Amino acid sequence: MRAVVQRVSRASVSVDGALVSGIGPGLLVLLGVTHGDTEHDADWLAHKVRAMRIFPDADGRMNDPLGDREVLCVSQFTLYGDARKGNRPSWTAAAPPELAEPLYERFCERIGARRGVFGALMEVELVNDGPVTVLVESPD
Numbered sequence: 001m002r003a004v005v006q007r008v009s010r011a012s013v014s015v016d017g018a019l020v021s022g023i024g025p026g027l028l029v030l031l032g033v034t035h036g037d038t039e040h041d042a043d044w045l046a047h048k049v050r051a052m053r054i055f056p057d058a059d060g061r062m063n064d065p066l067g068d069r070e071v072l073c074v075s076q077f078t079l080y081g082d083a084r085k086g087n088r089p090s091w092t093a094a095a096p097p098e099l100a101e102p103l104y105e106r107f108c109e110r111i112g113a114r115r116g117v118f119g120a121l122m123e124v125e126l127v128n129d130g131p132v133t134v135l136v137e138s139p140d
Contacts (some may be wrong), residue, residue, distance in 0.1 A: 001041045001081045001101065004030040004136030007054055007132035013116040014123045021114040022076045026070035028126050031107060033100035034093050041138035042103045046110035054132050062132070073113035074124055075104045 005027055012022035029049060050066050057063040076099065081089035094100070101118050108115050116122050 001034070001037050001045045001107070001138045002032040003045060003049060004076075004079065005049055005052065005054075005134045005136055006030075006126060007129045008072075009055040009127040009129045011124070013072065014125075015076055015117050015120045020117055020122070021072055023070035023114055025129070026072070027066060027136045028124070029071060029073045029106055029111075029113065030079060030124075031073055032076050033095040034080050035095050036113050037095060037099070037138065039101055039103065039106055042106040043110055045136065045138050046107050048136055048138075050111055052134065052136070054134065055107040063106070071111050071113035072116075073104070073108045073111070074116035074122060075100065075118045093122045 008023070008026060008028045010022070010024050011028040013020045027049065051094060053063050053065050055062065055064040055066070055069070076087070077094035079092040081091055082093060083089040095118060104118055116124070
């Protein structure tokens with residue numbers, strides 16, 4: 001599994017112009033699933049993201065974890081796009097929906113995230129705080 005984790009002041013997801021989810025200060029997680037991913041990967045990644053110390057402590061240093069802040073998670077198969085050859089990325093490394101959706105839901109449940117709509121064409125808005133953006137992948 002692969003996650004782009006962004007510390008945000010606020011973030012939201014809309015589908016067909018209608019607001020689906022929104023959060024205040026916390027994390028926006030763009031989550032991709034590949035073929036070999038398992039429930040263990042979803043659990044590991046949720047724990048890792050929750051524990052990452054990327055919020056400022058009392059001294060202003062990035063030293064605090066997520067804590068009581070919110071999480072918005074959006075499924076994003078394009079994180080497994082391969083653009084090394086040609087001009088059109090290949091999506092073959094992305095897991096099919098029947099594998100990806102249950103693992104996306106499990107990750108969201110484990111981390112307590114609000115969600116986008118799996119498989120929908122979404123509009124994601126965010127205010128990146130810092131900016132802080134981290135790529136996290138589950139171990140092989």
